[in-house]
Amino acid sequence: MKKSLPSCVEETINFCLPLGHVRVKSMFGGHGLYFEDTMFALEADGDIYFKTDKETLALFEEAGSEAFTYEGKNKPIKMSYSLVPNAAWEDPEDFLYWANLAIAASRRSKNKKKPKNK
Numbered sequence: 001m002k003k004s005l006p007s008c009v010e011e012t013i014n015f016c017l018p019l020g021h022v023r024v025k026s027m028f029g030g031h032g033l034y035f036e037d038t039m040f041a042l043e044a045d046g047d048i049y050f051k052t053d054k055e056t057l058a059l060f061e062e063a064g065s066e067a068f069t070y071e072g073k074n075k076p077i078k079m080s081y082s083l084v085p086n087a088a089w090e091d092p093e094d095f096l097y098w099a100n101l102a103i104a105a106s107r108r109s110k111n112k113k114k115p116k117n118k
Contacts (some may be wrong), residue, residue: 022035036063052067
């Protein structure tokens with residue numbers, strides 16, 4: 001029997017339908033959300049976080065979003081993912097705006113990684 005997804009993941013998929021297919025993978029007790037081959041969001045403890053980078057972080061902070069943080073061995077570790085702004089859940093167009101920012105940030109991050117030597 002297939003395990004059901006958290007409602008926030010289902011809602012994110014539905015909001016992102018205009019973009020195309022969103023794939024979900026279980027990971028670390030949560031879920032990663034992918035558009036094409038790019039992870040642009042993660043779900044942890046029932047919350048959705050969008051990928052951020054130096055170009056988008058300030059926009060998320062201005063919208064009142066907090067970064068995804070987990071407890072490391074010696075201190076909290078802040079990840080480059082921020083909560084979806086609350087207002088975005090009320091407006092599908094606004095949600096897509098933030099999702100597109102996350103996809104772009106994820107692609108920029110992926111492009112910065114050096115290719116593996118063969």
